[in-house]
Every structure is written in structure tokens, then in C-alpha cells.
Amino acid sequence: MCLGVPMRVVGGDDVTALCERRGAVEPISLLLIGPVPLGTPLLVHLGTAVRVLDEEEARRIDDALDGLAAAMEGKPFEHLFADLIDREPTLPDFLRGDPPG
Template identity: 70%
Template structure:
């Protein structure tokens, strides 16, 4: 499983930025996102910015990561998943039943050629 961390740009450049997360500062590649101004939240995986985040999404991801840590340590974690507790999970549109069925049919080709 891949885990990305929200980091805030403190100094931007064309190809890299200095980013901060909870006091730790690191150089982050911007090759996938392009230049980002200071103050922008980024989802960072293995030193590379994957995509920009809004402040609410960055907060939700931080809460989820804190929740996993709390659960592993045997502490209360439910309050950190307030956006998920007491609701049914939702699939993204690309994984919803009709979209998935359509993609499967399209991959088979005409008249079920993919079934051979």
C-alpha cells in the first residue's frame, strides 16, 4: 500500500519546492504537478508531489493518518474519522457498477472477441 502525506509548500521553485509537515522540512519534486506557490498543500509520496490538495482534504488525510497511529497504539481513534463514521462507503464514479461494467464490455471488443 502506498501512503502519501500532506505537506505545505514554504518555498516554491520550477521543479522542486521546500515543503513542511509538522515541523519537518524536505525538498519535494514538482515534476508531476508543475510549480506550486507557497502555502499550497500537496500530497507527497516518496519525495514527489502527486497532486495539490485543498486545506480540508489535507486535514482529513492528516486525521486519517493520526487515526491509524492511534488505533495501532490502542488509543481512541473514532473522532479522527468523523467524515466516515455512521455512513455507507461510496465508490468513486470510476469504480461504480455501471462504469465498471461499461469498461469491461469495452475491453472485450466486438461480439465478445475477448472471451476466446
């Protein structure tokens, strides 16, 4: 399983950004996405930025990661998955088996 985490650009240059997540700062390669402005949230995997996130998506990913950690510790976690509670799951169009058109 691959896991990407949201990080925020706090410094760096056009090739390597200094990114922060919960107080830890580390260098992150920007070779896959190119230069980005300070403050930009990024999805980071193994020291490489794989895409730019908007604020809402970064928050939802953080909530999901916090929810998983809480569930593993036996703590309440449902509030961290508010976007999934009380909603029917949906399949993408290509998995529904509906005829094209």
C-alpha cells in the first residue's frame, strides 16, 4: 500500500521545497510537479511531491489519517469521516455496468 500525506511548502527553490507537516520540516522534490508558491499544500509520497492539493482536500486527507490512527487506538473516529457518514457509496461509471450512452 502506498500512502501520501499532505504537507505545506514553507521554503526552498524551484527543484526542492522545504515542506512542513505537524511541526516537522523536510526537503521534498518538486521534479514531478514543478515550482510552487510558499504556502501551497502538496500530496507527498517518499520525499516527492506528486500533486498540488486544495485546502479542502488536504484537510480531508489529514482527517482520514487521524481517523485511522484513532480507530487503531480504539478511540472515537467517526467524526473524522463526516464526508462519508450517512451517504450511499457510489461506483464509478465504468464499474456500474450501465450501457454506454
